[in-house]
Amino acid sequence: MADVHSAQIQGGETLLFLTDEQLRQGIEAMFFAYRGFTADPDxxxxxMAYGRAHHRAMHFIQCAPGTTVNNLLAILGVTKQSLNRVLRTLIEDGLVESRVGRLDKRERHLFLTETGQGLEQRLSDVQRTRMRAAYRQAGPEAVAGFRKVLETMMDTEMRRQCKALREGRG
Amino acid sequence: MADVHSAQIQGGETLLFLTDEQLRQGIEAMFFAYRGFTADPDxxxxxMAYGRAHHRAMHFIQCAPGTTVNNLLAILGVTKQSLNRVLRTLIEDGLVESRVGRLDKRERHLFLTETGQGLEQRLSDVQRTRMRAAYRQAGPEAVAGFRKVLETMMDTEMRRQCKALREGRG
DNA sequence: TTGGAATGTCAACAAGGCTGACTTAAAGTG
DNA sequence: CACTTTAAGTCAGCCTTGTTGACATTCCAA
Incomplete structure (x- = not known):
């Protein structure tokens, strides 16, 4: 990417000279890329009359089986009423199982049933396929950079989220 | 990024060995990063009782002043009824101006008023600030890779969109 | 035993997608 | 000129997914 100028300073510190135009392009790229990225699962x-909310819930349950509702709320960043509506249909439809906690019986531990795992697999398969194609086309160095910037953005977001959690709990 | 393995093959062709886990991390990173990326403008x-839809419309009008409604529809990928609802409030509130086309009087050309430019500036400022911070933290090489992968994903999306347009028009 | 935390539920509402039907005005075409 | 197509706008109604607020239940812990 020739239009990202950088200057190496004495101690390994790096300054980036980024024009507003370059940043604007990055912003638009995020918009279009995110849209493409959700198109296939959608x-x-x-x-099956589900939405992205169902996908997100299943994704994170698959990723952390046995997680509690509160955990999921924190990760997804929605209200419990919103999440509950989604979870209820998933449980009714036999895609998610909700087990009462052994240690703390107020908690519900969430698991994907076999059917649920099947759908989750199908959804993440198409998403992975698309991402793999983009990775392959861009090359390994680009992928490393992509992940690094995204993880930096993600960390920032996660920190903001944790801060919100702490403030919310007093 | 040590966990992205690559193997250089004879003619400069590159194979990426990406595990499902690595791709999953990429998928999650997109989710969290996108959320962070829209948090500030939101x-x-x-x-001012606006939503992301208003932001998107203003962004692309700012980026292509004088664009027509049909153009904007194609870029945003929503129905004209959806866009119209947003445009109507923006025009009523004096942020967007709609001028009848000189060449083709059926068309309306869209511009941001001074007030509109002011708000758009405010919105993109916070977004650019966040993106600049992530860029700076990740470093110039990572930024180049980030943009390359995103542009690849974006191109894929844009091609899909153009294809849809062509098919839609017969 | 009482307070608070975790969960679930009901109701109402808003944003922002969607479809379908329809109008108006302008442009293109036979 | 008559007819069709196109650009734009509008109305009505629907869906998903987010929000608040109020409230019940259950259970842990002081």
Missing amino acids: LILQE | LILQE
């Missing part, structure tokens, strides 16, 4: 979800 | 928009 098609599958539409078939 | 706060400002909330103050």
Whole structure:
């Protein structure tokens, strides 16, 4: 990327000279890329009258089986009423199982059933396929950079979220 | 990024060995990063009873002043009814101006008023600030890679969109 | 035993997508 | 000129997914 200028300073510190135009392009790229990134799962979800909210819930349950509702709320950053509506349909439809906690019986531990795992697999398959294609086209160095910037943005977001959690709990 | 393995093949062709886990991390990173990326403008928009839809419209009008409604529809990928609802309030509130086309009087050309430019500036400022911070933290090489992967994903999306346009028009 | 935390539920509402039907005006075409 | 197509706007109604607020239940812990 020739239009990202950088200057190496004495001690390894790096200054980036980024014009507003370059940043604007990055912003637009995020918009279009995110849209492409959700397009494939959206098609599958539409078939079965589910939405992105269902996908997100299943994704994070798959990723952390046995997680509690509160945990999921914190990760997803929505209200419990919003999440509950989604979880209820998933449980009714037999995609998610909610087990009462052994240690703390108020808590519900969430798991994907076999059916749920099947759908989650289908959804993440198409998403991974698309991401793999983009990775392959861009090359390994670009992928490393992509992940680094995204993880930096993600960390910032996670920190903001944790801060919000702490403030919320007093 | 040590966990992205690559193997250089004879003619400069590169194979990426990406595990499902690595791709999953990329997917999650997109989710969290996108959320972080929209968080700041959302706060400002909330103050004035606007939403992301208004932001997107203003962004692309600012980026291509004089664009037509149909153009904007194609870029945003929403229905004209959806866009119209947003445009109507922006025009009523004096942020967007709609001028009848000189060449083709059916068309309306869209511009941001001074007030509109002011708000758009405020919104993109906070977004650029966040992006600049992430860029700076990740370093110039990472930024180049980030943009390359995103542009690849974006191109894919834009091609899909153009294809849809062509098919839609017969 | 009482306070607070975790969960779930009901109701109402808003933003922002969608479809379908329809109008108006302008442009293109036979 | 008559007809069709196109650009834009509008109305009505629907869906998903977010929000608040109020409230019940259950259970842990002081």
